[in-house]
Amino acid sequence: MLRAVVSGKTPYVHFDRNSYSIPHTHVRRPLTLLASATTVRLVAGAEEIARHARSYDTGQTIGDLAHLEGLLAVTRQANPSSGRDRLRVAVPLIATLLEHLAARGESLRVHTARLLALLDDYGPQELTAAVADALARGLARVPSRTSSNRRRQRGQKPPIPLALPDRPGVRDLDVTPHPLESYDDLARPDPDDPE
Numbered sequence: 001m002l003r004a005v006v007s008g009k010t011p012y013v014h015f016d017r018n019s020y021s022i023p024h025t026h027v028r029r030p031l032t033l034l035a036s037a038t039t040v041r042l043v044a045g046a047e048e049i050a051r052h053a054r055s056y057d058t059g060q061t062i063g064d065l066a067h068l069e070g071l072l073a074v075t076r077q078a079n080p081s082s083g084r085d086r087l088r089v090a091v092p093l094i095a096t097l098l099e100h101l102a103a104r105g106e107s108l109r110v111h112t113a114r115l116l117a118l119l120d121d122y123g124p125q126e127l128t129a130a131v132a133d134a135l136a137r138g139l140a141r142v143p144s145r146t147s148s149n150r151r152r153q154r155g156q157k158p159p160i161p162l163a164l165p166d167r168p169g170v171r172d173l174d175v176t177p178h179p180l181e182s183y184d185d186l187a188r189p190d191p192d193d194p195e
Contacts, residue, residue, distance in 0.1 A: 001035040005042070010105045011071055012061065013042060019105060021063040022050045024071040061105055068103060083112045090124040093131045100135075 005013045007027050012019040015033055020040050022031070026049055034041040035054060040062075042050040052062045087094040094115065101111050119127050164170050 003033045005031050005033045011067055012105050017058045018055045018060045020052045021067040023067050083116045087115055090119055091128045097131050
């Protein structure tokens, strides 16, 4: 069987209800898929770029480790101060989670944004515990409720998200909280005020 194919945003080509990996350098480029009874080959021009054993299962992801390693290497070099690096520094265990996500063909951008929000809301210790728990249970993601449940078990309330404007200096301001007792004084009746 010969078929013209193009991958989506991820380095996988879909064929016969399964996904087959390709090198990241060929994402969204026209390719030719050649399928035999035992093999799926992907060709760019006259060059074979991928060869996989054909799967007759449904919903399988058939990957080549070299394709994944190439993508991870380029991703790490693309933006050394990226959110993923911030996550790796704060929670070293995140690297394992991100590798599992990439191996499954998941969008790292979506998961990185979610993990960064959890890091901001709960801090590195809570996120480390949540990631360790997710990996121990075989989950390739951190449920957002994990950190909330841990805080609830300890009797703590969930954090309230605070959206600050993106103006210079606003995020660096130190705010001294006002003593709330002074508001109690406002609610008391004034003894000099005739009713």
